[in-house]
Amino acid sequence: MAAMKKEVVKAEEGEIFDVELSKDLLKVNQRLAEENKRFLHKSGIRAIDIMGAIGSGKTSLIEKLVQLLKNRYKIAVFKGDLTTTIDAELIARHGVETVAINTGKECHLDANLVKKALRKLNLKNLDLLFIENVGNLICPAEFLLGSDKRVVVVSVTEGPYMVVKHPFIFMEADVVAINKMDLAKAMKVEVKRLKGDVKTINPKALVVATNSRTGEGVDNVAKALGL
């Protein structure tokens, strides 16, 4: 019997061929976010991601939420900012563990940064985590962090068009806080109209009017978050 000739097919030099990949680069963050979420749930921690434009009142909302809830929950806060720890120190004054996440020049937090920050926490003594995102109404929408709920803070001082101009971040929101409601009259901005815009875009978002300077409405934000 003749020996079987082993045929080996190799790509000839100069041969062109196609490789099908279907590799979604933006899924990397999603996978990390899911990892974070699983980790947080296993540790019995609920996480809330707070987004909004620069100066909308994210930090003051968190400060008021911390004051309201610190006797009922063991709270920690992640504070995302490009540089400085100014806001983180403001929050830490309320006696909660605060981790400043400095992104350098990146305009949003991502799941990887949150994963790194999670390693700095004393998890045993924790059941609620607030993550304050970098001030930005565009990019954070695309980058999930692994939180249970996402909040968007929009203030009346940003004018009447902010919601209609950024529909996609409001599609991400579970709760929307329309902040600085005490200034609505001076700004000639109707809170009702902003609320209507949010509900048109995202019927399932819960909308609350707040004054995060005085704390008015913050208990409704907590309720809307199921806290």
Place this chain on the structure above:
Amino acid sequence: MHEFSVTSQIVRGVLDEAEKHRAKKVNEVHLIVGKLTFLGLEQVRFAFEALTKGTIMEGSKLIIDEQEGVVKCNHCGYMGDFKYEDDPLYHVPLPTLKCLQCGSVVNIVAGKECTIKSIRMMV
């Protein structure tokens, strides 16, 4: 806004794959970019050209297909474009998460991706 960092990832992803096949040259890269990523395609092309210089990807053709945003309704099964509602005050068509067919809340199932679909290379 993130065109440069995303394109860096694209170039790295292609070079990794090319190395696996011991390719000598990459001729073509086929991307699918979702419209909801708001990536500027001109900037992606510019970054691609800059980042591939001096690599086996230099001079390769970049084909980009745009993927429209697609929503899916778990209530009635509708899959397709967003329902747009006209804002009476600003006359701006607003995309909504309402189902075009039944009005229930929908999920976004496409339009947020940045996928390397295929690579054409020379061994």
